[in-house]
Amino acid sequence: MHQPIFARSPRLTADRRRASRLALTAASAAIALGAAFGAPVGTAFAEAPSVTVAPASGPASFADIVDRVKGAVVAIKVKAYEESRSPFEGQELSPDDPMYRFFKRFGETPQKRMTQSQGSGFIISADGYVVTNNHVVEHATDVEISLEDGRNLPAKVIGTDKRTDLALLKVSDGNKLPYVEWSNTQPRVGDWVIAVGNPFGLGGSVTAGIVSARGRDIGAGPYDDFLQIDAPVNRGNSGGPAFDSHGQIVGVNTAIYSPSGGSVGIGFAIPTEVAKDVIAALKEKGSVSRGWIGVKIQPVTPEIADSLGLKSSKGALIAQPQKGAPAEAAGLKAGDVITAVNGEKIDNPRELARRIAAMGPNKIVDITYIRSGAEKNAKLTLGKLPEEKEARAEEEDLGGGAGGGAQLSSLGIGVAPAAQVPGAGGEGLVVVDIDPSGAAAQKGLRRGDVIVEAGGQTVNSRADLTGAIDGARKEGRRSVLLRVKSADGAKFIAVPLKQSAG
Structure with a gap:
């Protein structure tokens, strides 16, 4: 815990040495100037500028805050069962292979095995409601929390929300439990933040840092709006609280960015303004309606x-x-x-x-x-909002092969009417060939995509598409806007235009 202090000390000492040298240099210059212009040496020295180094500011200790909140932070232990199959599943063995009968008999039957995982959470009410991450308790068959005083209590999952990765649990021991409160103000970038949790199963660990950024989209879900913090968090911190300097919750620690799997000082927390509403809905209905x-x-x-x-x-x-x-x-x-x-x-x-x-x-x-x-x-x-549906891309025979279809050199693609390509439907132009270094490919168009509109007009032939390109040029546009259907759904792509038509 003292290492950061020692790590900063050499830099501060070096700064002071540089400041002393600067002050002495300035004083020497003043003496020289005073001698040159006949001023008293003592006066010149007295008027020499001085340089001071302000010590680093910050709280002397987070101990009082930690004493107030640590009783409400819990470790969460989860048991779950998952199916496992033979590592040889999916591999084709010849019937003549001596291992064929063995794996045919034993290798394809799913085996259930129990797994155990750990995370963190925090109590938000005296009657025992506990907040954590959805991924901590997902697929759990048994959930147990460990309190700071050493007690272990069974917990019930009240509700989960996969889209924001939040979950609400309930515990009870017949007595009022210590709890913490949500902050009513949003933290600013640069504000202190304190993370408390159960990293690597150690329990009751405290780290501190600042809010590094707000509104981070890390690709975790459609409603990403994370706080980025540099208070170190590690495996097992998931679901734990991030406190401000008043001991109120400003975020729920959820993810880290790390090439190694350990903390490199980039952590992400669900902000209170998002978590509070989701948890309220889970408490009321067990689910979130959007x-x-x-x-x-x-x-x-x-x-x-x-x-x-x-x-x-x-x-x-x-x-x-x-x-x-x-x-x-x-x-x-x-x-x-x-x-x-x-x-x-x-x-x-x-x-x-x-x-x-x-x-x-x-x-x-x-x-x-x-x-x-x-x-x-x-x-x-x-x-x-309906439940999420998984979209899967299916390969289609596009026909034409390399160089097939009508070529448009201005976009770097070859196209064919969708009606002529099996499985492509009856509307639009299928991209049957594409130049990987061309303008369309650089903007994300792929072989198999179907262009249904160009410049706001329906296209079913090469003439339609070239007409839309010419129209965009005449209007002084630098790009032609294509509406494209792909395995991922429909989207618009603006493809830059060359000076001359293809």
């Missing part, structure tokens, strides 16, 4: 903004509205850019997703969007 408008959205890049004639790249571009969803019922279409919800500006798709989700189902909202350069409004009633 609002839903039913659109696939993507960012408005500068290239897309230019292609649409927009002055700003802020907002969320609708790549595809889902059939029968609230957005389609309200008249929203692919190519519309949502810029505000209930009059509050939307900067990007992630902000739109969080805002709509937080409102919950059955709320009436006013959507502001831009279509063909004009601002419009639509009122719609939010639906309920």
Whole structure:
């Protein structure tokens, strides 16, 4: 625990030595100047500038805060069963192989084995509600918490939310339990943060640092809005609290960035303003109901903004509205850019997703969007966000082979009408060939993608596509905007144009 202090000491000593040398140098210069101009040497020395080094500021100790909160921080032990198969599963053995009969008989039967894992959590009420991460208790058959005083208590999972990786547990021992409270203020970058938890099963460990950044998207889910902290957290800290300098919870420690698996000073915590609402919903209903408008959205890049004639790249571009969803019922279409919800500006798709989700189902909202350069409004009633569905890409025979289809050198692709490609449907142009170094490939277009619109117009032939490209040039556009369907769904891609048509 003292190493950081010692690590800083040599640097501070070196700074002071440099300051002393600087002061002596300045004093010597003043003496020389005084002698040159006939001033008294003593006066020149007295007026020489001095340099001081301010000591590092910060709290003398976090001990008082830790004493207040440590009783509410718990270690969580989880038992679960998972299926395991033979390491040879999936490998093809010849019937003549001497091991064939053995693995045929014993190698393909799933075996259940018990696993044990550990994490952290914290009590938020005297009657024993405990917050942790979903991934700590996911698939658990038995959950036990260990209190700071050494007691072990069985815990019941009240509810989990996979999208934000939060879970709520309940324990009881017949008495009031120590608990901690959520902070009502958002921490600023540079504020102190204290992490308490159960790293590597050690229990009751405390580290401190600062909030390094806010609003981090680490690809964990659609509502990523993490605090980045440099208070060291490690395996087993998941689900533990991050406290501010007043001993209130500002985040739930969830993930780390680490090439080695240990802390390198980059940790991520779910901020209180997100966690508090999710935990309240889990306590009330055991699940979280989120609002839903039913659109696939993507960012408005500068290239897309230019292609649409927009002055700003802020907002969320609708790549595809889902059939029968609230957005389609309200008249929203692919190519519309949502810029505000209930009059509050939307900067990007992630902000739109969080805002709509937080409102919950059955709320009436006013959507502001831009279509063909004009601002419009639509009122719609939010639906309920359905359960996540896994999308799987399937390989299709695209036909044509390398060099197949009509070539467009301006984009670096070869295309063929979808009606001529088995399994591609009857609308649009299938990309059957693509130059890996071409403009389209660099922007994410892939072989097998289906171009359904270009420049806002439906395309079913090479002539349609070249006409849209020529039209974009005549309007002074630097890119042509393509609406593309792929295995991942629909999206818009703005492909830069060459000076001459292909």
